[in-house]
Amino acid sequence: MLWQITVYPADPQHDRLAHQVANSVRLGVLGLNDQSMSGFQIASAHGFLLQGDLDLATVKKIATKLLTESAVERFEVSRVGDSSEENVEAGHLVYVLPKPGVTDAQADSALAAIQLLGATPSAARTFRRFQVTGLTNEEAQLLASRLLANESIEQVVFGPLQIKQLEIDNRYEFALTRVALREAGDDQLREINQAFQLSLNLVEMQTIQAHFRQLDRDPTDIELETIAQTWSEHCSHKTLAGRIDYCDEHGERHFNNMLKETIFAATQNIRKQLGERDWCVSVFKDNAGVIKFDDQLNLTFKVETHNRPTAIEPYGGANTGIGGVIRDTLGTGMGAKPLCNTDVFCFGDPNTQTRDLPPGVMHPRRIMQGVVSGVRDYGNRMGIPTINGAVFFDQRYLGNPLVFCGNVGMIPQEHSFKQPQHNDLIVSVGGRTGRDGIRGATFSSAELTESSEQTSSGAVQIGNPIIEKIVVDVVLEARDRGLYHAITDCGAGGFSSAVGEMGEEIGAEVWLDKAPLKYQGLSYTEIWISEAQERMVCSVPESHWEEFRDLCMSEGVEATVIGRFVPTGRLQLKYHDNIVGDLDLEFLHQGRPATIRQAEYAPSASLPLSTPSCFLPGESLLSILSSLNVASKHWIIRQYDHEVLGRSVIKPLVGSRNDGPSDAAVIRPRLDSQRGAVIACGMNPYFGDFDTYHMAASSINEAIRNCVAVGADPSRIAILDNFCWGFTDRPTTLGSLVRAALACRDIAEAYGTPFISGKDSLNNEFSYLDSSGKRQTISIPATLLISALGQVADVNQCVTMDFKQAGSLIYQLGQTHAELGGSHFSLVHQLTGGQVPQVDAGSSKALFAAVHQAIIFGWIKACHDLSEGGLSVALAEMSLAGDLGCEVELDSITFDRMRACDVERAQPEYKTIVQLFSESNSRFVVEVATEHQSLFEQHFGDLCQAIGRVQTIPRVTITSQGNPIIDLTIEQIRHAWQRPLDLGGEYQNGDLQ
Amino acid sequence: MSVPNVMVLRAPGTNCDEETAFAFEQAGGRAERIHINRLLEQPRVLEAFQIVCIPGGFSYGDDIAAGRILANQLMAKIADSLRAFRDAGKLILGICNGFQVLIKSGLLIDEGEQGFDATLTWNLSGRYEDRWVHLQTGDTSCVFLKDIEGMYLPIAHAEGRFAIRNREVFTDLADKGQLALCYARATAESDVEASDKKRCGSRDPNSIYKFPTNPNGSTGNVAGLCDVTGRVFGMMPHPERFIERTQHPHWTRLDHDVSIDGRKIFENAVRLFH
Secondary structure, three states, rough: EEEEEEEEOOOOOHEEEEEEEHHHHHHHOOOEEEHHHOOOOOEEEEEEEEOOOOOOHHHHHHHHHHHHHOEEEEEEEOOOOOOOOOOOOOOOEEEEEOOOOOOOHHHHHHHHHHHHHHOOOOOEEEEEEEEOOOOHHHHHHHHHHHHOOOOOOOOEOOOOOOOOOOOOOOOOOOOOEOOOOOOHHHHHHHHHHHHHHOOHHHHHHHHHHHHHHHHOOOOOOOHHHHEEEEHOHHHHHOOOOOOEEEEEEOOOOOOOOOHHEEEEHHHHHHHHHHHHOOOOOEEOOOOOOOEEEOOOEEEEEEEEEOOOHHHHOHHHHHHHHHHHHHHHHOOOOOOEEEEEEEEEEEOOOOOOOOOHOOOOOOOOOHHHHHHHHHHHHHHHHHHEEEEEEEEOOOOOOOOHHHHHHHEEEEEEEEOOOOOOOOOEEEEEEEEEEEEEOOOHHOOOOOOEEEEEEHHHHOOOOOHHHHHHHHHHHHHHHHHHHHOOEEEEOOOOOOHHHHHHHOOOOOOOOEEEEHEEEEEOOOOHOOOOOOOOOEEEEEEEEEHHHHHHHHHHHHOOOOOEEEEEEOOOOEEEEEEEOOEEEEEHHHHHHHHHOOOEEEEOOOOOOOOOOOOOOOOOOOHHHHHHHHHOOOOOHHHHOOOOOOOOOOOEEEEEEEEOOOOOOOOOOOOOOOOOOOEEEEEEEOOHHHHOOOOOOHHHHHHHHHHHHHHHOOOOHHOOOOEEEEEOOOOOHHHHHHHHHHHHHHHHHHHHHOOHHHHOEEEEEOEEEEEEEEOOOOOEEEOOOOOEEEEEEEEEEHHHOEEEEEOOOOOOOEEEOEEEOOOOOHHHHHHHHHHOOOOOOOOOOHHHHHHHHHHHHHHOOOEEEEEEEEOOOHHHHHHHHHHHHHHHHHEEHHHOOEEEHHHHHHHHHOOOOOHHHHHHHOOOOOOEEEOOHHHHHHHHHHHHHHHHHEEEEEEEOEEEEEEEEOOEEEEEEEHHHHHHHHHHOOOOOOHHHHHOO | OOOOOOEEEEEOEOOOOOHHHOOOOOHEEEEEEHHHHHHOHHHHHHHHOOOEEEEEEEEHHHHHOHHHHHHHHHHHHHHHHHHHHOOOOOOEEEEEEEHHHHHHHOOOOEEOOOOOOEEOOOOOOOOOOEEEEEEEEOOOHEEEEOOOEEEEEEEEEEOOOEOOOOHHHHHHHHHHHOEEEEEEEEOOOOOOOOOHHHHOOOOOOOOOOOOOOOOOOOOHHHHEOOOOOOOOOEEEOOHHHHHOHHHOOOHHHOHHHHHHOOHHEEEEEEEEOO
């Protein structure tokens, strides 16, 4: 018997689901015409399908006691397809159900809970149902696929449900697959590569062929897949850690391992210089970088990208992105405790018209909403605060949205390293293995096309944060009891990568039939490469296995022995009694052929800044404040729990109304200590359009100055790199990346700021056929995210960016240059040319140290870094956050005009533009109490320029040579800044006091 | 007895247990985090404790409805033990998800034929929200709120809107003094207008503040509910997130002697056993 329990919002309760859909339709996500829009109506219900030998009274009891909130909901019980409230004539009836095999956590929970009520249904499934009126069939289809369902994981059914039973009987008949590789010609090798979605190049295929010719046998499918996973860009970083011939205006250079010779080298040099004071613990080795925090604790930090899955399925992609990076923390050393998340996104303009979208591209607004919900639901449910982030908008991200997920963890010093031992058991802990996420590692290394949505939906994973939460709880307990020798996460490549990496120096035998499955029907290869979420692999000595298993069981976590690390130097894969794979680990990890890639960079000729057609400084400021990259992200921030774990010190929104943009977040890793960790980031793809060297230098500078602005010690900041680039087989694209890496080396070394971990995501290009049938390609701009982890000795010394007190003095710190190339002033005025901001490492290092000292001395009441929009935006933000105005005079801000060209200098308003809007690096605005004036001025000398005072009058007033040039009320500023991304309508309906 | 033992009950998805236990410790209690499986197997574990706290989080992933699964487990297996615990003069506190569990488990309000007459359900905004709110206590004998008039604390939830079947339910709760905590306006830092006093537990459930003063659209601005004994209390805001000065969202603007509102809840609970 299959019962349907349909749950409706009771009158007069709000139909939340329908409301959300209607909102998106109104915003034009479907591109409906006005007529359809006006007739459109929608009502929602949700419910459960219960299968089993149950009578009507029992089902009604289950519905009343468990499945509905009777105070706000009502329900109807019927046989499937017999619901009396289905009205097919009045429009469209749309059911949305999880596809068979896709995790349905709600249904699983319901099944367990129903048993406590004394009934035992055999299966359950959830559904959502929509009654839609006013649309044509075509429009309803569009609505269903774009807004109601996510067809990579859900199925849509029009009309009443016709399902007979929920289980799918899908047994797997074992058959060993061998791939005829030895006799294959090059064309056939390419075909095999394509057919198995291996994402390998011809030379790599030939190398594998040669290897098996030598062995005098053909590989099995699982062997081929294992090699492809291990050699994938995602797992091995073969491009950046490979050989590169690079040339730029300084000549030619050859790298044997580009990353090692640039970014890693800088870290090694810094560590050498620090000598005994070296505070790095483990860099570029483990799942995350590890640094010292205090006498007992180390901190871990890792930022991952999850771009490809997000383009196909934003919610699941972002959801599992954050889930994955949390497992990186848990898989670092012997397991670190996750402390906080950081998330950075790059999207196309959410206001893009549907008709302007390339085929196969999801609307950026839908991507953004999906991504934010995905991060929210995973982070919040895990109970890990999301405390820092950024969003960057540019149309070049339309086909390739970027999602960076980071996590900071803490780990006792003695647990910071791991070593699996011979004959340890290989234990899978946590979630079960399903078909989800198959070939994610190879997929994430390939270019997206308009058909990616169809071919790659297996690569989409769906997370279950509660499973991961209980895994974290149990693993940390097992770590403290010393129950295992090593741990790593199942990420890209699943067991294949986790076991392959862990057993690299020993050897492993894996019993694939032992892995617990979500459902039957998986082949041995699917089990091996599945990227099902929430799984960790532990190396457990036989003597501790029982205690380990019992501990896991006591908290409801599944732990299963799936093999053993045997000292053979081979990776042997078995399915029952059959050997399905037998690979030499040396070949697997070292056998990948080195390709030499060409990289070139030709700096573009510098052009003068074009002239704005009309310049009204106040209008320019408001436009910049309203521009998407600068505008308030409160709609996102407030959906994240940023305070769970009770460690929050500086929150993402600060100031008298909790609405000012903080430069960085601060937490106390230990509840019983005042020592703080500071998290910030820096990124500016627009600068990369001019010169990726200066972009990288500026991003590092920005990440560091954000940390310093809240009080971090600049000599104790660690940074991470995340390179997201276009197609790096193109020498100019690879060249722009190498150039950025060179800047990373130079600036990191000059600052003594080590990179401790990093990750790259290459080939972020989207290709499609345009309306005339021509193939078009959009490449993302060169995007380098620098994430910073700083430290502060006593959080009570921290400073926020909001103006605190009328009458205080305002200073600008640091040197302004005529640097408007890639600036937001240029963006809002659509200007081209100009000089891109550069970094003077020597002087800025001294400035950072001076700011830090002044903060410790207590002279700085408020501090804000100057970035997008320059001085004017910084002042506006400090005023709105503090609800205090300011009166500022620009004349003391001088700059070196030599950086500008004659055309620019000839503009009458040129000087003001530079003073207000230049985005020169290494600058801050600070508020200083009058009593500290002389000490402060002595301390900074030439580096500070007194520019004005904080005032009670709620206006930002800026003058130049006695003439007022900007005079705006704080309300005008707040309005401009808060509305553009106020997607929840917070500032339209609220009664803000 | 001087130092009460506090059971911080954790279930799969509970995630505020560590800081909640810490808050009780700071207030002078002796806190232990106990897994629900242990309590369900051995309900007598309860006897060693004076306070039970169900902390915030997403027990069982908020599946079906927030708090529902854990509430269902408590009701099916140890409802009598928990009632006996309360009747012995001991305390039960539910914070956020813990409040959702308590209201759905019959420890705050009774279950009728059609189910419960009141619940916590989706925020009117339809979104999860992390935000600091001003609060005011009602006319209540709630032990946890002794000598507290107003508080400034963060909420962080998606399903925190207090909703009722009909007006009579609200009147009844008000009459019994169960409407213990309400969202309120503020004039200055955590100062609550005197005129608000009558709004908390007022006779008109539909007279509510707009967002964000009432952050979720709760009926009658209700943010917390106690049972008729005053010893069982559920609240949506998170007091454990404000037990240090530097947890206040604009502590950098405030004097050193700022009132640390969350601490008082834990101190009141612990002090009952001094």
